[in-house]
Amino acid sequence: MSGIPPEIEEHNRLMRESFTALATPLNLTLLLILVSLGYWRLRPSAPPTLPKGPSPIVFQTFTPRTLLKYNGTDGMPVYLAVRGKVYDVTSGRNFYGPGGPYENFAGRDATRGLACQSFDEEMLTKDLDGPLDPCDDLTADQLENLNGWIERFDEKYLVVGKLSPFKKTEFH
Numbered sequence: 061m062s063g064i065p066p067e068i069e070e071h072n073r074l075m076r077e078s079f080t081a082l083a084t085p086l087n088l089t090l091l092l093i094l095v096s097l098g099y100w101r102l103r104p105s106a107p108p109t110l111p112k113g114p115s116p117i118v119f120q121t122f123t124p125r126t127l128l129k130y131n132g133t134d135g136m137p138v139y140l141a142v143r144g145k146v147y148d149v150t151s152g153r154n155f156y157g158p159g160g161p162y163e164n165f166a167g168r169d170a171t172r173g174l175a176c177q178s179f180d181e182e183m184l185t186k187d188l189d190g191p192l193d194p195c196d197d198l199t200a201d202q203l204e205n206l207n208g209w210i211e212r213f214d215e216k217y218l219v220v221g222k223l224s225p226f227k228k229t230e231f232h
Contacts, residue, residue, distance in 0.1 A: 120221040122146050124169060124188040127223060131167030132157030139220060141169040143206070144192075146221040147213050169223060171195055175206035192225050 122139075127146065130139035137150040138157045149156045149166075156162045162170075164179050173183035175198050185193060198206065 117148065117220050121224050122221050123224060124185050128167045128188065138166050140165045141223040142171050142174060142210055142213055144223050145219050146223055147217040148220045149217050169193065174209045175202040177205060192223065
């Protein structure tokens, strides 16, 4: 006697017989097919490729004349300047681009117009080759309003450059 109780020996014998009954060539073939299908379905795929991002924006110095072309027409991005900072507001094209309520500011220095809450043409720099508007005559309320706009732009849009007066070496 092996020292194993007869109930356990009987159980082991039944298990061997069950395994032998299940381990038929047909069942093993079906198991192999099922495992293969599972592998092909769940196998690792090629790593995903990310789409190419936008080309990098180089920080540059703009003049009123060079900024003018960034008004959203002809597929150009929409830039505007406020207090010497040039913002890329292309993501807000519906507001600042062609047909938008703030389209007068696209490609321009919007400082005075935003401070005065005015879209009028006289708020924009007329002489593209002259000095920048220092906005020295703005009231405290207008400056507070302007600072609110600057905070919004700083939070929402990328600064892509600075606005400087006309340079004599600039080509037209």
